[in-house]
Amino acid sequence: MPAGAETDDVYAALVAELARIALPTTIMAITLAAVGLFIAQVLGHAFLFAAVAVGLLASACKLALIVLQMRRLARGPLARKEARRWEWGQILTTIGVASSVGALVGTVFAQPRMDLQMLATGLLFGYCSGVVTHLSVRPFIAAGALLLAALPAIVSAAWGGGMSHGILATMFSLFLVGALQSVLSAHRTAIRQIRLRLDMAALARSDALTGLANRLGLRGAFDGLSATGNDSVAIHCFDLDGFKPVNDRFGHAAGDALLQELGARLRLLLAAPALAARIGGDEFVVLQPGVRHVEEAETLARRIVHALGAPYQLGTQTVTVGLSLGFACAPSASADLDDLLREADAASYAVKRRGGGVAAGGLGGAREQERRAGTMRV
Template identity: 40%
Template sequence: MWRFLILKASSRRLPNDVYVELVDLLFAALPAVLIMTAAMAGMGALIAVRNNDPLLAGLAAVGVVAGLARAGVILAYRRRGTAQTSMARNLTRGEAKIWERRYATACLAFAAVLGTFNVRALATGDLLDHMLVTGLVFGYGAGLVTRLAMRPAICTACLMLAAMPTALALAVQVGGGGGLHNQLAYGGQALLVAAFALGSLETVMWTYRTTVGHLLTKRNFADMARQDALTGLPNRLLLRERFDDDILDIDAAGRLLAIHYLDLDRFKPVNDRYGHPVGDALLRAVGERLTRVLRARDTAARLGGDEFVIVQTDVAQPEEARMLAHRIVRTIAAPYMIEGHEIVIGVSVGIAVAPEDGVDLEQLASRADAALYQAKANGRGTIAFWREVEEAAPLAAAVA
């Protein structure tokens, strides 16, 4: 049990998306829940009628209600999910905890009723009832371990609530007479139920660890697909995803969004003089500086080579974009010490602002890139806006 307490505590350290997906897996077991509820209804009614026992009938009815409540929680979760389009049903960690508690409450209630029902049924002294009860608890335990192992604390508690009272009630029958053969049969059944329950805990642990390992691996691959391998910054895919989220805010809040297109000055001579390993280290250092100069809600991405793009969100006016660009120019221009070499480079920045310059990422990036060419034409370490390039074009054509 100590190992399962450790597993329960470790859930708090899981990444949010992995924890949410583990909770999501709980709600995939609707057919199994309905089958178990039907089995409880049928066998419970049969045993209650055979013994004319109102208490057994009442326990069976409560068990059916608990089973239907668990099915209802699953259906409510799925209905919520149909309104969502993002991964893991768009749950936050806090929301996932609420849904997990709801599921656990219904699941624990059913297990407790099943255990109590079995104890009462085993007290009847009828061998057929005892056989039905044993089959019911084994079927429940097998389904539980298969379906709930990804949440070991819930699975273990439910298994103990259902199986251990049954095993104890079977053990009590050993002293109830009926001959040596019956006593051995009841003793063997009690040991079998208890051993099955306790032995299943190892299966639960293995399944949980395997599932978590699979989800973590999937998460790592997903992260790798969205990150630049050299700098660790977002790549084009993650840049697109974040931009699609950020662009919605300019309509909701009336704020602006700025795209900064960056190209390093004097980077090629560094590669030529010191070699690619130094050049790669320099690009990593640039990425780190860009990350430090930005706010947490802004995004710096590497497109390839020495080209970077920054998405600046929550911009009140274009001058805020200019101020950030100047900070970037100053930050990148500070000397670097790499492998014993002091290296000085610079950066030029082209800027496009949404929505006035467009709302599509490709269009904004293209216009910011055009502004970057103008900035480089003006001199290294300079800044240019697309609107300035656009306004200057007709004037240049008229002069020509």
């Protein structure tokens, strides 16, 4: 993948970074109000008062947007479509602030007042440095803000006449080019850092050998399920019968190869949001959300047994292992992962003792209609 490529999760993480600029946004709003209103009062231009008002309104909207986005991020990461909507909010508010700064400094550099030009220069450089530092995660937003803020000053200074104004316009132009280059560099660095962070998080939730989820990944997937609706969630637990003899006869490398092939079969068998996890040496769990009838869980259990019970080709050797599988279901709105794991695990051990078959039965009492467990062995 190219170094600057943005996958959906990287893009969402970059947009999330736009919500972490409350302090610089507040500082810029205060500075714009102080400098802008002073310049507008000195020059007596109604246009400048309007420009400052637009900038302050856009700043207030940006701060409100940041607060709302931070609240949303507290509930979990953004999907790409949702991230795009938040990004548009940042685009529009940034346009408002940058246009205000550009109108203000552009007007000032058309005036002969050097003291006002010094204030405008400070305002412009402060804003542009903030853009480079905090908006570079979305380079087209940062580049647009830099151009809107700086180009009016460059044009106004160039047309202002005199050698000093020409030098100033040239300096502003060179600084603008440097700022745009810094934006691109900062964006590439941000992508590398975010991708590394996401990769580390994914590794923490994954089993290194099979590529399936681990206990942490299983917990995260379960906790992320929607608790609404009338459907149920099923947990399937199974381990491998005859796995130890494979290790003893062919070596641990063959056992690892078998587990890797088993993981690959599970990934082909399951479709999101179903998820498979390896929670021990030869112990596996399958999370099956969206179950409308317990028969759907039993059907998936049969498919798992059929797919994983087929022979495995390990080099020149063909081996077969058996499965002892138990499953448990509960309504999504009240399901508890630990309870489901205990019930499914108990069902898998029960079927080991019985020697095979498939069964589903209630747990009795008030929970009889809410929860069913099944067992399967091959």
